[in-house]
Amino acid sequence: MKDFIWPDFYKRTKDHPHWPLLEKAVMLLGYKGHALDLGCGAARDTRYLLAQGWHVTAVDADPTAIAILSELPQEHLQVIQSSFEDFVYEHEAYDLVSSQFSLPFTPRASFTSVFTRIKQSIKPGGIFTGQFFGIHDEWNTPERNMTFLTREQVNELLSDMRVIELSEEDKIGPTASGTLKHWHVFHVIAQKASV
Numbered sequence: 049m050k051d052f053i054w055p056d057f058y059k060r061t062k063d064h065p066h067w068p069l070l071e072k073a074v075m076l077l078g079y080k081g082h083a084l085d086l087g088c089g090a091a092r093d094t095r096y097l098l099a100q101g102w103h104v105t106a107v108d109a110d111p112t113a114i115a116i117l118s119e120l121p122q123e124h125l126q127v128i129q130s131s132f133e134d135f136v137y138e139h140e141a142y143d144l145v146s147s148q149f150s151l152p153f154t155p156r157a158s159f160t161s162v163f164t165r166i167k168q169s170i171k172p173g174g175i176f177t178g179q180f181f182g183i184h185d186e187w188n189t190p191e192r193n194m195t196f197l198t199r200e201q202v203n204e205l206l207s208d209m210r211v212i213e214l215s216e217e218d219k220i221g222p223t224a225s226g227t228l229k230h231w232h233v234f235h236v237i238a239q240k241a242s243v
Contacts (some may be wrong), residue, residue: 066096067148069213073177073237074100074144076212081143084169086132086178087150091116098124102144107135133158137169145170147178149233152185152194159195163205173242176209182232184218202234209238 070093080101085094088106094117097104103124106117109131117127128135132154145166154162170176181187181196188196197205199216206214217233 066093069177069179069235069237070096070146070148072213073146073175074102076237076239077144077175079143081171081174082141083144083146084142086135086145086147086166087153088117089113089150091120093146093148094125095120097144097146105142107132132162137165139168140171141169143171143174145174145176145178147176149179151178152181152196154195155193156195160205167209167240170240172240175212175237175239177237179236180205180234182216182218182234184230184232186230188232196232197234199234202236206236206238209240211236211238213237 074097081103083097083102083104085097085104085106088094088108089110090113091106094104094106098121101124103126105126105128107128107130108114108117109129111129114127114129117125132151147166151159151163166176180202181194183196183198185196187194202214213235215235217231217235219231220228221231223229
């Protein structure tokens with residue numbers, strides 16, 4: 049499989065609607081606050097959160113994504129160009145952390161540390177929503193420095209949170225470019241315990 053070309057992906061997804069899983073998480077939370085959009089890409093979810101009245105910190109390592117974010121109203125938006133590994137996760141700073149289809153691109157060696165810091169950045173009672181890729185995913189090949197997990201590993205990562213939704217897809221489906229691939233994805237909404 050050829051390398052993933054992020055600018056092409058952003059071009060294809062710039063006008064896509066926000067992810068339904070994010071909207072569900074926002075509705076479950078029931079209030080507006082501070083959100084962290086990790087791997088914000090073409091800003092589809094950042095735009096939605098801003099329109100809903102959230103203060104958003106949008107993070108992406110790619111300069112193309114940062115350029116797209118500069119086109120948005122900046123009053124309630126903080127834009128940070130960073131990898132997930134290098135981002136400084138403030139302690140209990142966010143009511144909502146969303147990482148839609150982006151966390152699996154974290155290298156396996158740093159994945160657990162990154163996700164631990166993500167959880168620490170969530171306020172008590174706050175929500176994480178996003179995806180993990182499963183081991184049957186077509187992209188799970190030796191040359192790809194990504195993270196793929198078993199169901200048991202997902203359960204372990206979420207063991208200190210209240211799991212609101214954990215659904216699993218293991219099927220053929222389209223990518224953003226329209227080509228078909230075998231997806232193995234865990235869709236997650238999980239809540240940090242209140243104090």
